[in-house]
Amino acid sequence: MLRLAGYTxxxxxxxxxxxxxxxxxxxxxxxxxxxxxxxxxxxxxxxxHPSYGPAMIQWRDRRAIPRRAKISALIAMAAGAVFTWFTVGWPWVLASLAVLAGAGTWIWTRAE
Structure with missing residues (x-):
């Protein structure tokens, strides 16, 4: 069962x-x-893995997120927030922005 979850x-x-x-x-x-x-x-x-392995090892060993990954994630989240702002109804905008703000804060406060 764990192997199936891993492959998924x-x-x-x-x-x-x-x-x-x-x-x-x-x-x-x-x-x-x-x-x-x-x-x-x-x-x-x-x-x-040469591309993803170093970030995975940093997380496994120190619970750290590299600065470049943090910046990329925050830019993608900001783009998602702007997209949501202009395309989705008002109540959903506030809910999604709150979730994105919480996730962004969590990402930014992780060690590097």
Whole structure:
């Protein structure tokens, strides 16, 4: 069951590489979590990935998010907020902006 959950998270992470609205690293972290418990070799392959591995290792070891990733995430969230502001009805704008503000604050306050 954990292996299936790992593969599912990995699939979402792969889709996130191609869709800018879907994050990649959080799904890869989730996949690594499941694979660590069910298939450690696959978890190590994820941590050894040249592009995503360093960010995943920083999170695993220090719960840190690199500055570049923080800035990218906050820019994407701001773009989503602007898009929501101009396309969605008023009550949903406030709700989504509150969620984005909370998530942005959480991201910004993580170690680097």
């Amino acid at each position: 998270a990995l699939c979402f992470g792969i889709v996130g590489v191609f869709l800018p609205i879907l994050p990649t690293v959080p799904f890869l972290l989730l996949a690594a979590y499941f694979f660590t418990r069910s298939h450690p070799e696959l978890a190590e392959r994820l941590y050894a």
